[in-house]
Amino acid sequence: MSLVVSIGGKIESYYSYKKDNLKPVSKSGLLNEVQVHEDERENDEHGKHSHKAHSLITQSYEKQPEKPPKRQSRIFARDIMSSPVRTVEKMTTILEAVHSLNKFKNKHLLVSENELVIGIVSDRDLLSYSWSQDSLKTPLQEVMSNEVIMAKEDAEIKVLARIMLTENISAIPIINDKNLLKGIVTQTDLLKCIMNNMPIDVII
Numbered sequence: 001m002s003l004v005v006s007i008g009g010k011i012e013s014y015y016s017y018k019k020d021n022l023k024p025v026s027k028s029g030l031l032n033e034v035q036v037h038e039d040e041r042e043n044d045e046h047g048k049h050s051h052k053a054h055s056l057i058t059q060s061y062e063k064q065p066e067k068p069p070k071r072q073s074r075i076f077a078r079d080i081m082s083s084p085v086r087t088v089e090k091m092t093t094i095l096e097a098v099h100s101l102n103k104f105k106n107k108h109l110l111v112s113e114n115e116l117v118i119g120i121v122s123d124r125d126l127l128s129y130s131w132s133q134d135s136l137k138t139p140l141q142e143v144m145s146n147e148v149i150m151a152k153e154d155a156e157i158k159v160l161a162r163i164m165l166t167e168n169i170s171a172i173p174i175i176n177d178k179n180l181l182k183g184i185v186t187q188t189d190l191l192k193c194i195m196n197n198m199p200i201d202v203i204i
Helices: 014-020 033-047 094-104 123-127 157-167 187-197
Strands: 003-007 010-013 108-113 116-122 147-152 171-175 181-186
Touching: 003 014, 003 116, 010 014, 094 108, 094 123, 108 181, 116 123, 116 147, 116 171, 147 157, 157 171, 157 187, 181 187
Parallel strands: 147 171
Antiparallel strands: 003 010, 003 147, 108 116, 171 181
16 A cells, blocks of 8 residues: 555554544545545556656746656656655654754654654644743644654655545655655645646646
């Protein structure tokens, strides 16, 4: 399976996790788990035979480049992920985490232990806490999400996009077959990829 969930560092299949923690899906949702599962199964089959493969682009271009980038029909997590990824320890304080996010202009921090991802925290998570002197000393292990949806390097980006939509998350850590962290894919990475691979007339 290309999708897994880390629960405090313990890895299990994303679909087993969803089955055990089933939540109602809105009728207005853009997809359902069955469709994602179908895409995942298709990806696993095709991925065995094919290894080809921070800012949003807001300015417009008056003319098309003479040689636009070659568009890919199938793109994988390994093709667009940011790597390497900075991680922090679970005893890192909220104040230290904020400094790290600001310094490196990131929106997510991955918490690791023994080289395995055990949690994730976003700038939105940190903003939800009061900014008293005592709260800033709170370790991340008390505020992080310890259920982290992750994907393998051969996961197709359409699967990542759908998971982000259904789970309402903005980043997915990317791991290798040994469950070691290799990179991270964010919504911004997906948008940049779409911009680079869309037909030019659609973008304009």
